[in-house]
Amino acid sequence: MHSTTVKTKLDSKIIDTIIGYNENKNNECKQKHSQRVLEARRAIEKHHEKKLLCESTEDYWLLE
Secondary structure, three states, X not given: OOHHHHXXXXXXXXXXXXXXXXXXXHHHHHHHHXXXXXXXXHHHHHHHHHHHHHHHHHHHHHHO
């Protein structure tokens, strides 16, 4: 093999490694963002349910 062939193969492996690393990093960021959005949505739903429960129990005590 010529040194240019070896160098080209090495360069492509390095580039593939860098690209793979960047893709993995981007995927991790997207997953973390999705997880935070889902947690926020759950917190909002939980707060809304708690609020509705409090309102309905207040109404219940007024009826008695």
